Amino acid sequence: EVQFVESGGGLVQSGGSLTLSCVASGFNIASNDVSWVRRAPGQGPERVSRVYPDGTIRYYAESIKGRFTSSRDNAKNALFLQMNDLMPQDTALYYCSSDPLGISGRGTLVTVSS
Numbered sequence: 001e002v003q004f005v006e007s008g009g010g011l012v013q014s015g016g017s018l019t020l021s022c023v024a025s026g027f028n029i030a031s032n033d034v035s036w037v038r039r040a041p042g043q044g045p046e047r048v049s050r051v052y053p054d055g056t057i058r059y060y061a062e063s064i065k066g067r068f069t070s071s072r073d074n075a076k077n078a079l080f081l082q083m084n085d086l087m088p089q090d091t092a093l094y095y096c097s098s099d100p101l102g103i104s105g106r107g108t109l110v111t112v113s114s
Contacts, residue, residue: 002026004096004105011111012086020081020108022096030074032100036081038092051079086112
């Protein structure tokens with residue numbers, strides 16, 4: 001089955017850190033471009049970052065630049081999102097998505113308290 005499984009979310013205080021994981025199955029994550037996307041309560045999806053097959057990483061949301069870092073581990077067939085200096089406005093459901101494959105994971109919830 002082609003799918004993503006995310007983990008690592010939770011409740012953290014403002015200024016704290018979390019590392020999210022996204023494990024892919026049924027396909028080679030290194031051969032596809034895969035994005036981290038977040039959806040805050042009551043808002044539409046917002047692309048956070050995209051990792052391309054050649055390893056290039058593009059960050060989209062201005063508010064996360066300098067605080068979030070995406071990485072990929074080909075051996076684990078996984079994508080990671082290191083989030084530092086978290087703020088209440090980072091509260092959202094974070095999930096992996098691949099436009100070429102047309103799939104998204106269920107996500108992991110991050111809640112940042114002030």
